Amino acid sequence: MSFLEVTQWLLEGFSTTLLLFAFTLILSLPLGLVLMFGTTTKFWPVKILTRAFVYIIRGTPLMLQLMVVYYIPGIVFHYSVLKWPIFGGNVPLAQFCCALFTFVMNYACYFSEIYRGGIQSIPKGQYEAGQVLGMTKSQVFFKVILLQVVKNILAPVSNETITLVKDTALANIIAVTEIIFFAERALNLHNIIWPMFYTGVFYLGFNALLTFIFNRLERKLSYIRS
Amino acid sequence: MKKLFAGLTLVMVAVMMFTGCAGGANTATGDEAGSDLATIKAAGQMVIGITEYDPMNYYDEDGTLIGFDTEYAQAVCEKLGVEAKFQVINWKTKEAELAAGNIDAIWNGLTVTEERKNDMDFTDPYLTNKQCIVINKDNASAYTSADKMTSAIITAESGSAGETAILADESLAKATFTPADSQKNALVALAAGNADAAVIDITLATASVGQGTYENLMIVEGIDLADEQYAIGFRVGSDLTAEVNKITDELIESGTMAKLAEKYELTDRFNEALQIAE
Structure with missing residues (x-):
């Protein structure tokens, strides 16, 4: 296999990696907010349930969760995910969706904890000052608190985002055809190991882009000095 | 402390219920698997779990999937009147794929071992x-x-x-x-x-x-x-095992298997498997 052929192959795999990454980020960022409201609410049944969920997801390996989502429906309930009508017999789609679901759940939990930390780091005095000035609770949240929270959580969120790019590699345990899967395929079919090392270039390149974007964002928000 | 114990007990009960239910489901697989032949005929396809490697399942220059197991499976499926659908799996989790019903067969130079007999039924060996x-x-x-x-x-x-x-x-x-x-x-x-x-x-x-x-x-x-011997793995209790054995015997009779073995330079090992069968 020539260098160009391998590059083409890996690019095909990396496009799946990027899709998984993008959809996970888009879906888990808002879901994390919902979860955070659950874990911080005073309504105790919701609080216990969401906290238990976050505990289970954060307390088990992502690779295990992938296998649970992909195999348990078939093994326990005799209804293989591959036979679910919504996937219309499209096996790669079903595998991708299983991986996406798992990643979204996983990252939403981590994001919810980052949000919680970010909001709880704002001193109570600011809420009180807002009230004294006659602002409503929502006015205080959106006009005073939110932007500070965004600034505070930007660094941990960028950290998670970069971790996500690399975590997508785990999806190959359920045969999602991401970039590592293609590198293993090159080893199986053409007996060459170097494409595996070459995948690092793709991850590094994409993470360079992400680092650049997050640095720009941080600079934009740096007018608030804490 | 009391609350912690209560919590732990709850978790343990939940785990036991879960494993109990999974155990029950396993026994059910054995009974239900009797309809595997009917299921694949209704679906019009047999989903075959493979990994890609030469000479069992690999690609020719045009990108067509070939190999000894590929052609063998296609020949059997043709006689069954269904389409052979090859699906790449992760070899490490093949037993789970089969049990979950994601695939109907493991057909990829699968070695017969005593341990594996708990997870699947083997056909008669076709290669040593x-x-x-x-x-x-x-x-x-x-x-x-x-x-x-x-x-x-x-x-x-x-x-x-x-x-x-x-x-x-x-x-x-x-x-x-x-x-x-x-x-x-x-x-x-x-x-x-x-x-x-x-x-x-x-x-x-x-x-x-x-x-x-x-x-x-x-x-x-x-x-x-x-x-060792290679055989095809089906779900435990599946009626496909006997059916595929029968079809394979026909393919051996007609010389199709011998031709395939020759094409992929496996003749010696095919003959050895035949001798063991006798």
């Missing part, structure tokens, strides 16, 4: 297989037989027939064993010098040694560690 020792060419003069490898570092896929063969061999059992996560990675470790010898399938060894990353590797001639 052997485990061989692969070494670096630089060590060709040092490692000429197994009894010279007692101080070597030996690798094999964890839980594979190769590992069993190492443990069963008097000399190799004395060597330092280091597990690999796949047979291919055992070869990579060998090429990288992280191990002195690897014990893998002769099928895989013949197809990969001397190429690409494995350019500097060689098979130690004259050592056949363990005699």
